[in-house]
Amino acid sequence: MEKKALFEGIVREEKDKVFNLAYRLCGDFHQAHDITQETFMRAYGSFERFEGRSQLFTYLYRIACNVWKNSLRKKSFSSFTSYRLDDREIDPPAREPSPYESMRSEDRCRMVQKCLDSLPARERAIIVLRDIEGRTYEEIASILGCRLGTVKSRLARARKSLSEKVLPFMEVAGK
Amino acid sequence: MKIHENCEILSLYIDGRLDPSLKKEVDVHLLSCAECREITDRMKAAGKMLSSLEPLTAPPCLEKDVMDSLESRRSFSFIRMAPAAALFMLLVILVSYSLILPGKRNEKLTSGQNLLENEGTPPAVSGDGLPGAGSLKAPEGTSAKATTEEEERLVSGRNLMARIDNDDIKAELKDRPADRVPAASSAPALKVEEMKRCETEQGVREPEERVGMDAAGKKERPDTGASSTREKMGDMKVENRESEERMLPYISSPSKSKAALPEAEPALAGTKESGSPSPLVISNRKDFTMLWNLQNASGGLTCKLPDIDFNRQMVIAIPSNAGKTGYYIVDTVEKEDGIVVQYREMPIRDPAPTPYQIRVVNRKPGVELQKVE
Numbered sequence: 336m337e338k339k340a341l342f343e344g345i346v347r348e349e350k351d352k353v354f355n356l357a358y359r360l361c362g363d364f365h366q367a368h369d370i371t372q373e374t375f376m377r378a379y380g381s382f383e384r385f386e387g388r389s390q391l392f393t394y395l396y397r398i399a400c401n402v403w404k405n406s407l408r409k410k411s412f413s414s415f416t417s418y419r420l421d422d423r424e425i426d427p428p429a430r431e432p433s434p435y436e437s438m439r440s441e442d443r444c445r446m447v448q449k450c451l452d453s454l455p456a457r458e459r460a461i462i463v464l465r466d467i468e469g470r471t472y473e474e475i476a477s478i479l480g481c482r483l484g485t486v487k488s489r490l491a492r493a494r495k496s497l498s499e500k501v502l503p504f505m506e507v508a509g510k
Numbered sequence: 511m512k513i514h515e516n517c518e519i520l521s522l523y524i525d526g527r528l529d530p531s532l533k534k535e536v537d538v539h540l541l542s543c544a545e546c547r548e549i550t551d552r553m554k555a556a557g558k559m560l561s562s563l564e565p566l567t568a569p570p571c572l573e574k575d576v577m578d579s580l581e582s583r584r585s586f587s588f589i590r591m592a593p594a595a596a597l598f599m600l601l602v603i604l605v606s607y608s609l610i611l612p613g614k615r616n617e618k619l620t621s622g623q624n625l626l627e628n629e630g631t632p633p634a635v636s637g638d639g640l641p642g643a644g645s646l647k648a649p650e651g652t653s654a655k656a657t658t659e660e661e662e663r664l665v666s667g668r669n670l671m672a673r674i675d676n677d678d679i680k681a682e683l684k685d686r687p688a689d690r691v692p693a694a695s696s697a698p699a700l701k702v703e704e705m706k707r708c709e710t711e712q713g714v715r716e717p718e719e720r721v722g723m724d725a726a727g728k729k730e731r732p733d734t735g736a737s738s739t740r741e742k743m744g745d746m747k748v749e750n751r752e753s754e755e756r757m758l759p760y761i762s763s764p765s766k767s768k769a770a771l772p773e774a775e776p777a778l779a780g781t782k783e784s785g786s787p788s789p790l791v792i793s794n795r796k797d798f799t800m801l802w803n804l805q806n807a808s809g810g811l812t813c814k815l816p817d818i819d820f821n822r823q824m825v826i827a828i829p830s831n832a833g834k835t836g837y838y839i840v841d842t843v844e845k846e847d848g849i850v851v852q853y854r855e856m857p858i859r860d861p862a863p864t865p866y867q868i869r870v871v872n873r874k875p876g877v878e879l880q881k882v883e
Binding site: 339342343346347350351352353354355358359367368371372375376379443444447451462463465466467469472487488490491492494495497498499501502 | 556
């Protein structure tokens, strides 16, 4: 019972971060919901094995990335109904910006997410963790279970690729 | 190191992860190289765009969904374990049943006996510990007259197996091999239908040699009128299939001994007419063990199996009674060519407690029955 109460607190604290990561990785709101849910379920199942040597968010992010990678392999999420941020049934942003800001923000979100989705999965994960989540190289290596050199090279490729993809939008935005 | 259009160095430069010396080189290169400067600017802009994305908030239902899914997963784990648990329980029940079954069988035999009529003398055990109406006797061939007590015990004893009517006896006679052992006209001793079935299953059938014995058996067999008892016995048969199978060797014993006793038939002609018990000649430990168990079970006894050297000895068993007629082994006389079993016939009020009278004798090729008054 104590474990469950403790874990409930963790879910409350970390769910937004995990959900955000999941959404940036998969680009689908409902899939992100499922990834987050599965992440916490797995975390709960192996909670005793969490020794606290890594930070809790690293632990959860690692699980979330594995769940996402598994979902890519199994294609188990292909049957999910695809909801995007522009689906009116779901209202993901918590704060309520002005209509202009909101529109621009939504457009920007859609555009960036589309560019992210076009990246290879491995590069996408690294650039999300680095440029969106702001994790260090070492943390990324720990979360994704790869070497530091790999993180550096993949991040460079991801940035170059993404910059080429977002260039037209940036020009539009600049105008 | 080549810096120009080296994305990795430029990426590390953006993140400030370069060594100070290399960083200086990159600074110098970017001042002079428009292409690398453009790449760096675009990468910075892309990174800035990503970092400027507003963090999403998880849907309010997520927390509840997570906690609910934890509960459901626990239930799911139980469901996954359910078949294994059910299998385990089934195994436990089967093992328990197999352990309880032998005791239950004995209990049923005893209770079946009680069903018939419980009043009577307790099961007799001979001085040698043999659970028979007769005594286990050393095979000296010397005579030992039955005592009055023994006779009385026979008369008042109970015998579950004797309560089988004429049809059963006929069936037994039909299926009995013709050997030197006298053809029984009124001594079924065992569940004859079971015997028949067992013989049939084992293929122990010699119809030609049994024809003559049928006629004799039909003539002399008294009608016990115990059909209701037979029905009870029938129920017990169904419940005690295993014990039926255990009786098989008793049936096969006479036919097995037939080869060793080919010329005994003429000596038994007289006994056929007057009605004689149907003896079993047992020459191996397995059959004797089963007979012993049957005696124990029928009499509610737990006598230890006596050690008999079947290389030089054999066991003769005659039914304690058939219907209202009881049989008692008075003596066994050893001759060169066989054993003469002297028995006495008497009316009885109740069946004997054990179905057989058992004697251990020296192994001989033939067995004759001799009725004495």
